[in-house]
Structure formats: C-alpha cells, structure tokens
Amino acid sequence: MSRPALSPKFLFTLFFSFFKVGCFTFGGGFAMIPVIQREVCDNKCWMEQEEFIDMIAVTQSAPGPVAVNSSVFIGYKLAGIPGAVIALLGTVLPSFIIILLFAVFIASQSGTKYMTKFFEGVRPAVVALILGAGLGMGKKSIKDSFSVILGLLAITALVLFKIHPIVLIISGAIAGIARSIILSERNKEVS
Amino acid sequence: MLWELFLTFTFIGAFSFGGGYGMLPLIQQEVVYNHQWLTIQQFTDILAVAEMTPGPVAVNTATYVGYKMAGVLGSALATTGVVLPSFVLITTLASIVIKNKDNPRFQGAFQGLRPVVVALVIGAAILVGKDTIVNIPSVILALIALGLMEYTKLHPIFILLAFGFLGIIIY
Numbered sequence: 001m002s003r004p005a006l007s008p009k010f011l012f013t014l015f016f017s018f019f020k021v022g023c024f025t026f027g028g029g030f031a032m033i034p035v036i037q038r039e040v041c042d043n044k045c046w047m048e049q050e051e052f053i054d055m056i057a058v059t060q061s062a063p064g065p066v067a068v069n070s071s072v073f074i075g076y077k078l079a080g081i082p083g084a085v086i087a088l089l090g091t092v093l094p095s096f097i098i099i100l101l102f103a104v105f106i107a108s109q110s111g112t113k114y115m116t117k118f119f120e121g122v123r124p125a126v127v128a129l130i131l132g133a134g135l136g137m138g139k140k141s142i143k144d145s146f147s148v149i150l151g152l153l154a155i156t157a158l159v160l161f162k163i164h165p166i167v168l169i170i171s172g173a174i175a176g177i178a179r180s181i182i183l184s185e186r187n188k189e190v191s
Numbered sequence: 192m193l194w195e196l197f198l199t200f201t202f203i204g205a206f207s208f209g210g211g212y213g214m215l216p217l218i219q220q221e222v223v224y225n226h227q228w229l230t231i232q233q234f235t236d237i238l239a240v241a242e243m244t245p246g247p248v249a250v251n252t253a254t255y256v257g258y259k260m261a262g263v264l265g266s267a268l269a270t271t272g273v274v275l276p277s278f279v280l281i282t283t284l285a286s287i288v289i290k291n292k293d294n295p296r297f298q299g300a301f302q303g304l305r306p307v308v309v310a311l312v313i314g315a316a317i318l319v320g321k322d323t324i325v326n327i328p329s330v331i332l333a334l335i336a337l338g339l340m341e342y343t344k345l346h347p348i349f350i351l352l353a354f355g356f357l358g359i360i361i362y
Contacts, residue, residue, distance in 0.1 A: 024348045025245045030315040034340070034347045043346075050305070057304035058284050060311065063207050064277030065247030072281040077289065084282050088274060095246020096270055099254040100263065102240050114359055115243050121358015122351055124329040127320040128336035129347050134312035141305035150303060154310035159317050168307050176303020177296050184295065 006079050011086050014078065017044060018071050018090030025067050026119070031126045032067040034133040036074075046078055049140045061169045067091055150175060193261055193268055199226060200253045200272035207249055218252050228256055249273050328361060 017039050025032035033056065040046050047055070055077075059069035068091060075087025142151050150172060157163040199221050207217050215238070222228050229237070241251040250273060257269030291297040324333050332354060339345050 020348065023245055024351055025247070026351065030312060030319070033312060038347050042344075053305050053308050054288070054301050056312070057301065057308045058288055059281060060308070062277065062280045062284060064204055064274070064280070065207075065249050067247050068250065068274050068277045069281050072278050073285045076282050076285045081282065084278065084285075088278060092246070092250055092270060092274060095244060095250050096254050096266070098244045098246070099240070099251050100258060100266060102244065103255055103258045103266075112243075117359045117362045118355040119243060119358065120329075120362050121332065121354045121356070123319075123323045124332035125336040125350055125354035127316055127323050128333045129340055129350065130312060130319065131316035132337055132340035134309055134316055135341075137305075137312060138309045141309060147302075147306040151306035151310045154307045155314050155317075158310060158314040165311055168311065169304065172303040172307030173300040174303070176300045178299075179303065180295055180299025 006082065011079065011082065013044075014075060014083060015086045015090040018075070018087045019094060021067070021071070022091040022094035026122055026126060030066065030130050032070070034129040036067075036070055037133055037136075040074055046074065049137070053137050053141055057169060057172075060165060146179060193265060195226070196257055196260060196265055197268045197272040200257075200269045201275050203249060203253075204273040205276035215248065218249065222252070222256055228260055233259075332357070 021032060021035050021039060024035055037052055041049055041052050055070060055073050056066075059066055059073055062069055068088065071087040071091040072084045075083035075085070077083075079086070138151070142148055154168050154172065157168060158165065203218055203221055219231075219234060223231055223234050237252055237255050238248070240255065241248045244251060250270060253269040253273040254266045257266030259265075261268075288297075320333070324330055336350055336354060339350055340347065
C-alpha cells in the first residue's frame with residue numbers, strides 16, 4: 001500500500017472530497033456509498049473497488065453512521081491519523097452548518113414546500129444509485145459458486161427475514177474463514 | 192449541562208449499530224425519555240429536518256439538540272461526542288486490517304464478507320425502494336437514474352441535484 005505524501009495540499013484535497021460527499025448524502029446510510037465510491041475509486045483512484053468493498057464490511061460492523069465510519073477509515077488509510085481527522089471534519093461539517101442554519105432560521109413555509117418536492121424527485125434517484133453501486137460491487141466480487149450462494153443467502157436473510165446486518169457480517173466472516181481453512185487443508189493433502 | 196450533552200451523545204455514538212435509522216430508537220430513548228431535552232413532537236420535527244438535509248441522522252440530531260440546549264458550543268460538543276467513538280474504533284480497526292492484509296485467514300474472512308456486503312447494499316436499495324418507488328413517475332425516475340449511473344460517467348451528486356429539480360418541476 002502506498003501512501004500519498006502527507007502534504008498540506010493532499011490533506012486539502014482529502015478535506016474537499018469528503019466535504020463534497022458530506023454535502024450530498026441525502027437519505028443517510030447507504031445513500032452515500034455510491035457518492036463516496038465514485039469520488040474515491042473512480043475520480044481520485046485512492047482505492048481499488050475490492051478494497052472499497054472490504055472497507056464497507058469493516059465500517060458496517062462498527063457502531064456509528066456509515067458515512068462517518070467510512071470517511072475515518074479512508075482518511076486513515078491514505079494519511080494516518082491526520083487524514084482520518086481531516087476526512088471526518090469534511091464529512092461532518094456540511095451537515096453541522098446546515099442544521100445550525102436550520103435551527104437558527106426556521107425554514108419558511110414556501111421554502112419547505114419546494115424542499116418537499118425536491119426530495120420527491122431525489123428519492124427514486126437515491127434508490128437507483130444504491131442499486132447501481134450494489135450491482136457494480138457484485139460484478140467485481142461475486143465470481144464463484146461460494147460467493148453466489150453466500151450473497152443469495154444474505155439478501156434473503158436481510159430482506160425476507162429482517163436479520164440484523166451485524167449478524168450477516170459476522171456469519172459471512174466465519175463462512176469465509178471456514179472455507180479458507182478447508183481449502184488449505186485440502187491443499188496440504190494434495191501436496 | 193455541556194458535559195452531560197457530550198457524554199450522552201458519546202454514548203449514542205458508541206452503541207448505535209447499523210447506522211442511519213437503526214439508531215433512532217436509541218436517540219429517542221436518551222433525548223426524549225431519559226433527559227427530556229426534547230418533546231416527542233420536537234423529535235419528530237428534527238427527523239423531518241434530518242430527512243431534508245444531507246448528513247447522517249445521528250449527526251444532524253446531535254447538532255440540533257446541542258444547539259437547542261446550549262447554543263453553538265453545545266452543538267459542537269454534542270456533534271464531537273457522537274462521532275468520537277466511531278473515530279477511535281475505526282482508526283483501530285483500520286490499522287488492524289492494514290497490518291494483517293496478507294494473513295490468509297484474514298483474506299478468507301474478507302472472501303466471505305464481500306458477497307454479504309453486496310447483499311447488504313442491494314438489500315438496502317430494495318428496502319428503501321419499497322417505500323419510495325410507489326407510483327409510475329417514481330418508477331420512471333428510478334429507471335432513468337439507474338441508466339445514467341450505469342452507462343454514463345456522470346457524478347452521482349449531479350444526478351441527485353438534477354432529479355431534485357426535476358421533482359420540483361413535475362410534482
């Protein structure tokens with residue numbers, strides 16, 4: 001893993017990237033995944049797609065908002081603790097400022113009416129963006145029968161049986177470790 | 192008062208697994224029932240505001256409650272409190288992951304985690320979509336957005352803004 005030089009210029013770029021993400025994570029939680037993914041994997045090339053998927057697995061298994069966790073993880077990976085602080089500030093600052101403004105000046109009636117319509121248009125797009133991100137990740141990481149079966153089991157458990165994501169993540173990790181142990185045993189027998 | 196705000200939101204940050212709406216019951220319990228900083232009506236209003244503004248719900252609520260109780264300083268402290276546990280935990284986890292990158296068991300674990308993450312993301316789209324994609328205009332909007340996302344290099348931010356203004360025009 002190569003770390004970009006810890007220059008003020010790089011930290012500024014990092015801050016600005018996450019500030020942008022923070023400005024546009026409507027709908028919370030998973031809605032920011034496509035936005036961060038495009039910024040971090042495609043625009044800035046700071047991470048491979050697979051690293052990004054692994055990062056989501058880690059940030060989903062810890063408490064706290066996914067957007068906050070992801071920015072801390074990516075910032076830390078790229079530039080250590082200073083990077084984590086800068087990325088976190090960038091993510092949180094937009095909502096901090098906007099909510100303060102909201103609390104100080106209560107939104108006017110007509111303003112709220114336009115906001116509501118704005119969000120009626122945004123919401124279907126958010127669903128599509130999340131779906132698109134998921135399909136893109138699937139193309140990268142669902143390659144063999146093991147991952148197909150695991151993915152299908154997980155989505156059934158989540159959508160039909162409302163199993164908590166934490167349980168799914170832990171089960172996935174255990175299944176993966178078990179498989180790697182079995183595979184290495186088998187290799188030993190062969191050799 | 193300031194100290195109590197900070198501690199309460201640190202607690203919320205430390206125990207809110209699942210993110211987003213998963214953490215609402217805990218926030219409600221602390222802010223409305225235990226500390227009685229907000230009435231249930233005020234809490235519902237904040238949710239509406241949080242829906243209409245970008246950012247994680249937990250962060251938005253912390254900022255709002257902090258401001259109501261103790262001004263700008265209060266909102267800064269409550270917001271710092273709510274993100275502090277994430278910061279400590281994630282930097283620790285990230286350093287563990289980076290150090291053990293080449294451990295075969297670790298790699299095995301991630302082999303199992305990747306399909307689950309894909310399922311979680313697609314599942315999130317399905318669960319959000321059930322409440323959102325409810326009429327013909329929303330189906331059409333979602334399909335157009337999916338097409339733009341898949342076949343163009345447009346930034347998702349641009350797609351979100353464009354669809355927001357489209358919403359103002361058509362609704």
